[in-house]
Amino acid sequence: MQPIIKIESLSKKYKDAEMYSLNDVSLDINEGQIFGLLGPNGAGKTTLISMLCGLVKPTSGHFTIDGLDYQHQASKIKKIIGVVPQEYALYPTLTARENLHYFGSMYGLKGSDLKDKVIVALDLLGLLKFADKQVQTFSGGMKRRVNLIAGILHNPKVLFLDEPTVGVDVQSRNAIIDYLKELNQNGTTIIYTSHHLAEAEDFCDTIAILDQGQIYAQETPSILIESVKDARNLEDVFISLTGKALRDDI
Numbered sequence: 001m002q003p004i005i006k007i008e009s010l011s012k013k014y015k016d017a018e019m020y021s022l023n024d025v026s027l028d029i030n031e032g033q034i035f036g037l038l039g040p041n042g043a044g045k046t047t048l049i050s051m052l053c054g055l056v057k058p059t060s061g062h063f064t065i066d067g068l069d070y071q072h073q074a075s076k077i078k079k080i081i082g083v084v085p086q087e088y089a090l091y092p093t094l095t096a097r098e099n100l101h102y103f104g105s106m107y108g109l110k111g112s113d114l115k116d117k118v119i120v121a122l123d124l125l126g127l128l129k130f131a132d133k134q135v136q137t138f139s140g141g142m143k144r145r146v147n148l149i150a151g152i153l154h155n156p157k158v159l160f161l162d163e164p165t166v167g168v169d170v171q172s173r174n175a176i177i178d179y180l181k182e183l184n185q186n187g188t189t190i191i192y193t194s195h196h197l198a199e200a201e202d203f204c205d206t207i208a209i210l211d212q213g214q215i216y217a218q219e220t221p222s223i224l225i226e227s228v229k230d231a232r233n234l235e236d237v238f239i240s241l242t243g244k245a246l247r248d249d250i
């Protein structure tokens with residue numbers, strides 16, 4: 001089976017940076033996977049996802065998404081992917097519904113199709129009764145859920161999520177994860193980053209551990225745990241592979 005994402009020797013060195021933020025990464029992600037990209041602060045997770053979404057230009061290397069070449073078919077790739085960034089991409093003074101109509105129309109959705117999709121997603125994520133309230137009045141968990149809907153209204157084949165549950169309570173986290181599992185059941189391939197290792201252990205069928213711009217391991221959560229002596233969970237694996245040193249750097 002041809003992987004839905006095929007990454008070959010991808011590297012990124014930002015302008016004026018001394019080091020590579022991503023260094024010669026090769027990776028295959030299969031259709032239907034929930035693929036977790038884990039790593040300490042500064043490991044290169046956002047850099048990798050941003051390149052795959054077309055937001056950051058690779059320094060070298062190559063990738064395809066659904067067989068489409070990133071250099072020559074970027075506009076076709078944009079149509080089949082969804083992106084949920086770490087930072088909220090919402091307009092605070094617009095209502096949830098207005099925000100979602102705006103983002104949906106950017107993906108080419110319109111009319112009753114767009115209206116219905118917004119209502120269904122707001123309902124599934126417990127936000128329908130707040131549809132006409134300004135987003136600036138929302139809690140962090142509610143904003144995260146609207147941010148998520150903004151990235152999936154066009155029913156993407158491949159969905160990239162950069163820390164979709166950061167800073168939210170358990171209820172919002174569960175609502176987001178349950179919704180993502182349902183999207184995956186309906187055929188969406190998911191690539192996500194997180195610092196929440198227990199969540200990743202439960203949610204992902206494959207995990208790659210990234211550190212200092214390189215992939216250190218790529219396996220199912222259970223095989224990763226079995227492969228490290230005395231590891232009880234993914235956190236033990238993570239510490240064993242990436243160490244205990246703090247990663248503060250500017």
Ligand SMILES: Nc1ncnc2c1ncn2[C@@H]1O[C@H](COP(=O)(O)OP(=O)(O)OP(=O)(O)O)[C@@H](O)[C@H]1O
Pocket residue numbers: 014015017021039040041042043044045046047048249250
């Ligand atoms: N625009 C940029 N210009 C220069 N260096 C950058 C830029 N963006 C990221 N970096 C550097 O690239 C490295 C990887 O950063 P990146 O944000 O990809 O890591 P991350 O794994 O997503 O971290 P976090 O978990 O903190 O979000 C870091 O050393 C970071 O300082």
